[in-house]
Amino acid sequence: MRKATNAHIQAKRLLENCGLDEITDLDMDLFIAGLDAMLIEEELSNCDGKIIFGNSKAVIKVNSKIQFPERKRFVAAHEIGHLIMHKNMQLPDDTFANFNIIEGMENALKNGKQELEANEFASELLMPESLFYKEAKGKKFSPLLIKQLSERFKTSLTATIFRYIQFEQLHPLCLVFIENGKVRYWKKSDSLIVWMGDYNRLSPPSDSVAVEYLQNNYDFIYKLEEKAQTINKSTWFNLNQYEEDTPFYEYCIPTRRYKTILSIIWED
Structure with missing residues (x-):
């Protein structure tokens, strides 16, 4: 941490x-x-x-x-x-x-x-x-893990994700916070070596999972085992001319009441 x-x-x-x-x-x-x-x-x-x-x-x-x-x-x-x-x-x-x-x-x-x-x-x-680190260490990152941690500490999924990214020893993540259809801010683990595209105050990329939630009015469109959807690295991140476009994952937590989406992006 x-x-x-x-x-x-x-x-x-x-x-x-x-x-x-x-x-x-x-x-x-x-x-x-x-x-x-x-x-x-x-x-x-x-x-x-x-x-x-x-x-x-x-x-x-x-x-x-x-x-x-x-x-x-x-x-x-x-x-x-x-x-x-x-x-x-x-x-x-x-x-x-x-x-x-x-x-x-x-x-x-x-x-x-x-x-x-x-x-x-x-x-x-x-x-x-x-206590949080003890519960999370050594476990593969997934939407299920975040659900289990949130139930263990009686915290929301969003609060649990924000807590998880504070621990550099755990799996590296990138978080993107979207409000009213526009990217408001993002933050990544120091150990995740990527270059974020210029999306601040813009709509999320058209091939992102976040766009699917926007198009479906913030409904939970995937079951738990499907929440981690495969995307390309280039969906959210810039690639240099020699870099391969490798698979990443995106998992979204939508909140219809506030018109927000928290996108969690990581590499396996």
């Missing part, structure tokens, strides 16, 4: 101070109550989560309209990150986009640094480094 950040250190310290190795089987409302704060689920019109700092207690709100409990857990953990690290800062309400920024992309959002830190904190809190 890359060098530990302050957010990772703070999350590890919180677990240690609570005498816990992980919080996978704890209800988030009880854990937050132990931090002298309160968790409330209610319908929020323009955001997925927010934190309100009071004189003596903080209130963490999570949008009750969020469909999946795993996502609610990550939103709550993200707000705990704000509680621990950003008490004296002016913070905006947390929208879906805030939960998807990754290192190097934080400048795309107002308060991006704080949002990145809160995401890193949540990731470490819900998927502790040593």
Whole structure:
């Protein structure tokens, strides 16, 4: 894994101070109550989560309209990150986009640094480094592995993928985040030696799996064993004049509510 950040250190310290190795089987409302704060689920019109700092207690709100409990857990953990690290800062309400920024992309959002830190904190809190690596090491990368890891830590597929790519010792990946039909940003493992095509703010390539999901209105069009579709290296990456166009794989996680697709691309 890359060098530990302050957010990772703070999350590890919180677990240690609570005498816990992980919080996978704890209800988030009880854990937050132990931090002298309160968790409330209610319908929020323009955001997925927010934190309100009071004189003596903080209130963490999570949008009750969020469909999946795993996502609610990550939103709550993200707000705990704000509680621990950003008490004296002016913070905006947390929208879906805030939960998807990754290192190097934080400048795309107002308060991006704080949002990145809160995401890193949540990731470490819900998927502790040593436990996650133990579960993932030595296993062939596949959509099934990500599903198994997400079930083990009660996290969303998206959060699990973002956690996986933080470990350079694991299988190298490239992640491409697509919003409203346009590539918003991408990130790859350092050990994946490829040159990304110029797709920022453009539609994904016509022969990509992502385009299939766009054409099918973000429906899950492949069963689990079919989610890893074969593509050409040249679909997403530039080739030099001497380079062979070898097979790669692409696996997509669509979210119709937010009109997003996360494409995961790798070589076997």
